[in-house]
Amino acid sequence: MDILNIDITVPLRSFALELALPLGTETVALVGPSGAGKSTVLRAIAGLARPSRGAITHAGETWFSSERGINLAPEDRSVGLVFQEYALFPHMSVRRNIAYGGTNRVDELLERLHLGALADARPGQLSGGERQRVALARALARDPRVLLLDEPLTALDAHTKASVRAELRELLREIQLPTLLVTHDFEDAAVLAQQVGVIVDGSLVQIDTPAALVAAPANPFVASLTGANLVEGNARAHGDLTEVILDEGTTVYSTDSGTGRVGIVIYPWEITVSAGKPDDSSLNHVTGTITSLVTIDNRVRVQVGPLTAETSLGSAERLRLKEGGQVVASFKATATRLLPLLQPPR
Amino acid sequence: MTRRPLFPFSLLVATVISGAFLLLPLIAIFTRIPLSTLVDQLGNQVVLDALIVSVKTTLIAQALILLFGTPTAYLIATRQFRGRSLAITLIELPLVLPPAVAGIGLFAAFGRSGLLGSTLRVFGLELPFTQTAVVLAVAFVASPLYVRQAIASFEAVDQSLVDASRTLGASPARTFARIALPLAVGGLAAGAALAFARGLGEFGATIMFAGSFQGVTQTLPLAIYAEFENRFEVALAIGGLLVVISALLLVALKIRLPWTSSTSTSLFLSARSRSS
Numbered sequence: 001m002d003i004l005n006i007d008i009t010v011p012l013r014s015f016a017l018e019l020a021l022p023l024g025t026e027t028v029a030l031v032g033p034s035g036a037g038k039s040t041v042l043r044a045i046a047g048l049a050r051p052s053r054g055a056i057t058h059a060g061e062t063w064f065s066s067e068r069g070i071n072l073a074p075e076d077r078s079v080g081l082v083f084q085e086y087a088l089f090p091h092m093s094v095r096r097n098i099a100y101g102g103t104n105r106v107d108e109l110l111e112r113l114h115l116g117a118l119a120d121a122r123p124g125q126l127s128g129g130e131r132q133r134v135a136l137a138r139a140l141a142r143d144p145r146v147l148l149l150d151e152p153l154t155a156l157d158a159h160t161k162a163s164v165r166a167e168l169r170e171l172l173r174e175i176q177l178p179t180l181l182v183t184h185d186f187e188d189a190a191v192l193a194q195q196v197g198v199i200v201d202g203s204l205v206q207i208d209t210p211a212a213l214v215a216a217p218a219n220p221f222v223a224s225l226t227g228a229n230l231v232e233g234n235a236r237a238h239g240d241l242t243e244v245i246l247d248e249g250t251t252v253y254s255t256d257s258g259t260g261r262v263g264i265v266i267y268p269w270e271i272t273v274s275a276g277k278p279d280d281s282s283l284n285h286v287t288g289t290i291t292s293l294v295t296i297d298n299r300v301r302v303q304v305g306p307l308t309a310e311t312s313l314g315s316a317e318r319l320r321l322k323e324g325g326q327v328v329a330s331f332k333a334t335a336t337r338l339l340p341l342l343q344p345p346r
Numbered sequence: 347m348t349r350r351p352l353f354p355f356s357l358l359v360a361t362v363i364s365g366a367f368l369l370l371p372l373i374a375i376f377t378r379i380p381l382s383t384l385v386d387q388l389g390n391q392v393v394l395d396a397l398i399v400s401v402k403t404t405l406i407a408q409a410l411i412l413l414f415g416t417p418t419a420y421l422i423a424t425r426q427f428r429g430r431s432l433a434i435t436l437i438e439l440p441l442v443l444p445p446a447v448a449g450i451g452l453f454a455a456f457g458r459s460g461l462l463g464s465t466l467r468v469f470g471l472e473l474p475f476t477q478t479a480v481v482l483a484v485a486f487v488a489s490p491l492y493v494r495q496a497i498a499s500f501e502a503v504d505q506s507l508v509d510a511s512r513t514l515g516a517s518p519a520r521t522f523a524r525i526a527l528p529l530a531v532g533g534l535a536a537g538a539a540l541a542f543a544r545g546l547g548e549f550g551a552t553i554m555f556a557g558s559f560q561g562v563t564q565t566l567p568l569a570i571y572a573e574f575e576n577r578f579e580v581a582l583a584i585g586g587l588l589v590v591i592s593a594l595l596l597v598a599l600k601i602r603l604p605w606t607s608s609t610s611t612s613l614f615l616s617a618r619s620r621s622s
Contacts, residue, residue: 046513074512087510091528100524101514142515 004146004178008054008064010044012037016052017202023146027172027179028207029189031225032199038182039084042148045180046081047074058145080139080177084151086131088123094134095119101142109137113171128156129164136171147172149181153188162339165191186210190230191263191339198222214268214308228265230339231306235262241283241333248306252284254336263339270335271309273302273327275319282330290325304329375585387583395561396569396584403477403565404545407484411492411541416534419496420522424508434497441490445550448487452555456482479556480563488545492537499533500526539599543592 004023009016017037021028030038043049045056047063050071056064063072080101089097094115099106110116113133123131132152139147152168153161169192172179183189189196190210197207198221206218214226233246235258242254244264252264272278277285288305293316295301300316302309307329311319321327376384387393422433440448455461456473466473473479503526511521527534549567556563558572566584573581 043509046509048509048512073517074509075515075517077513079513081510081513083506083510085506087504087506089507089510089525100511100516138510138514 003059004045004180005055005057006041006045008041008044008051008056010037010040010049011052012040012202015202017041017199019199019204021180021197021204021207023178023180025176025178026195027181027193028195028197029193030180030182030197030199030204031186031189032182032184034184036199037202038184038199039150042081042150042180042182045077045146045148046079047072047077048081078142078145079148080142080144080146081148082132082135082139082150082152085155086123086135088126088131088134088138090123093120093122094126097123097134098137098141101138103141105141105143109141113137127160129160129167132156132164132168136168140175144177147175147177147179149179151183152181152192153183153185165339168192186213186226187228187230187265187339190214190226198225211306228267228337229271229307231264231266233262233264235259235338242338244336244338246286246306250286250305252286252336253333254338255334256336256338258338265337265339266307266331266335268301268308268310271304271307271329271331273304273309273311273315273319273321273329275327277328278330280330281332283333284331284336286329287326288329290321290323290327293321293323302327302329372589375582375589378582379579383579384583384586387577387580388587390580390583392560392564392569392573392580393584393587396564396566397587399477399480399561399563400546400565403480403484404542407481407488407545408538408542410481410485411489412538415489415493416496419493420500420526423497423500424526434494437493438490440487441494445487445548446554448483448551449554452479452483452486452551456555474555475557475559475563477556477562480552480565483551483555484545484548487548487551488541491544492534492541495537495540496530496534499530499537502533503529536599539595543595546591547588 005021006023007020009018017040019041030041032038040049044051044064051064051066053066054064055062055066058078062068062070063077064070089100092100095106095110098109098115110119113136115130115133115137118126118130118134123134126134132155153165156164165188172192179193181189181192183192186196194209195207196210196213197204198213198218199205200221206213206222210226210230213222214229231246233244233252235242235244235254237243237257237259238253240255242256242258243251244254244258244262245251246264254264272280272282286305286307288307290302290304292303293300295313298313299310300313300321302311302316302321304327309329311321319327418437422430422437443451453460453474456466456479457463458467458472458474471478473482507525507529508521511525512518516524546565547567548565549571552563552565553568553571558564558568560569560572564572566588570581570584570588573584
């Protein structure tokens with residue numbers, strides 16, 4: 001299998017970033033605060049920045065090796081890099097932008113990314129979401145072996161972000177390319193990537209599936225970064241509310257609207273844990289077994305079925321929570337956020 | 347009693363005086379003698395010879411300035427190296443040099459007994475008082491105007507576009523031709539127009555280094571000077587011709603700029619040093 005192997009040290013202004021990571025045919029997101037050097041990692045892989053040490057190899061071909069003194073020029077690496085502000089060529093039409101890296105697939109990509117009607121437009125005439133699609137098409141036109149996305153959703157306004165994110169997720173699933181994306185937003189990373197790596201102070205502190213990061217954060221930083229639960233289900237209207245049937249079978253309700261495949265975001269502190277169904281205004285109840293208990297300062301993270309809840313240390317003791325115990329996790333419909341997702345590939 | 351607002355009134359007076367002062371010599375060129383007489387003088391052999399010499403030498407100098415100045419500007423705009431700001435300052439120096447200094451400098455470098463004089467003689471070349479000398483003088487005084495504007499224009503090209511081009515498989519040369527050059531072309535054209543206008547008006551360095559021989563080295567400004575004492579109306583006619591050419595250049599520059607993406611025409615637009 002074609003794997004991109006990265007093991008590099010990248011010098012930054014005040015510290016060095018070290019990263020060792022194999023990248024197979026999947027999407028990996030690197031998440032960390034702004035200024036953590038995430039973009040520099042992508043630039044180093046693309047050949048636009050020179051690591052101070054290490055090696056980057058792809059399917060047996062060495063792109064960079066400090067030991068052997070190899071540093072291929074960007075044009076000699078098979079990489080598609082989508083820049084944060086998209087970096088579309090302003091003096092070329094959409095079609096010529098896409099054809100810049102390779103002319104074979106231009107019509108196919110125009111079609112696939114719904115850009116056919118915009119083929120003759122200039123980048124200055126496009127919306128943020130359209131620009132992103134052009135940037136993706138342009139990167140893919142070169143038939144890259146590796147796709148790199150630098151903060152792909154940051155340049156978009158909140159209004160268009162959700163739908164663009166859903167489209168991007170769909171596209172990444174389809175193209176089956178090793179993809180590395182960097183973002184400062186865990187929610188974006190969780191929606192787009194199968195594996196999420198958290199970078200703190202120049203090193204990768206944890207890499208795992210989004211659900212595993214939420215459930216078992218390696219340190220408080222990861223815990224605060226990941227914050228929310230993300231589970232998936234199918235939504236449909238139900239009176240004033242939206243009814244969502246979670247993949248594990250439970251039905252929950254949200255005040256957000258949505259239909260079809262959705263991601264459900266619930267913050268752990270919005271979830272109360274009790275022995276039986278509580279007699280309060282919460283509409284949503286998920287009954288499950290406690291699979292883990294992690295104490296963070298004066299709080300306890302409780303994993304109940306697919307959800308992570310947080311309670312105070314006091315109430316955890318009062319409820320005598322222990323692993324393997326049966327409890328009910330309750331949360332309000334107003335605390336249940338819906339993120340649109342497209343249909344998963346069949 | 348009514349008090350006239352003094353401040354707006356004095357602004358107006360100053361503006362009228364400035365305008366009159368700047369326009370009066372130009373108006374005088376066209377009204378000193380009847381316009382038909384002025385136009386007739388353009389058929390004079392001295393004028394025709396000078397026009398041919400001026401156009402020929404300025405165009406050759408312009409071609410050399412573009413050919414060597416463009417790569418120079420691109421290198422300086424896109425590389426960080428020690429002594430970069432010193433290099434920019436040296437390139438700009440001829441802009442502020444008195445033309446007489448340029449003339450004596452060219453003589454000292456390329457003259458018979460100059461630095462390169464003996465080398466040039468080996469190849470049978472003697473530059474002073476030839477048309478080549480005119481070209482060199484024009485290129486020397488005019489090129490800094492182009493190069494500094496070109497540096498600023500290349501610096502204004504978004505680095506991420508250059509990076510994008512490279513990751514899309516384009517070599518540095520292709521990136522220059524398809525991205526940097528088209529995006530900087532408005533600023534380059536502005537710089538070229540300024541250099542052309544400066545070259546066409548070049549006087550001091552040319553008269554010292556190339557002399558003023560009709561049909562060989564006598565350019566339009568030199569012809570004005572030569573005819574000034576004998577045939578004032580011929581000098582006036584050449585002056586009028588240069589006013590028209592300069593005005594056309596300026597108008598072309600102003601029309602061209604709005605629809606190009608690049609930078610200002612400002613003569614003293616400073617080449618910004620990029621901070622990382």
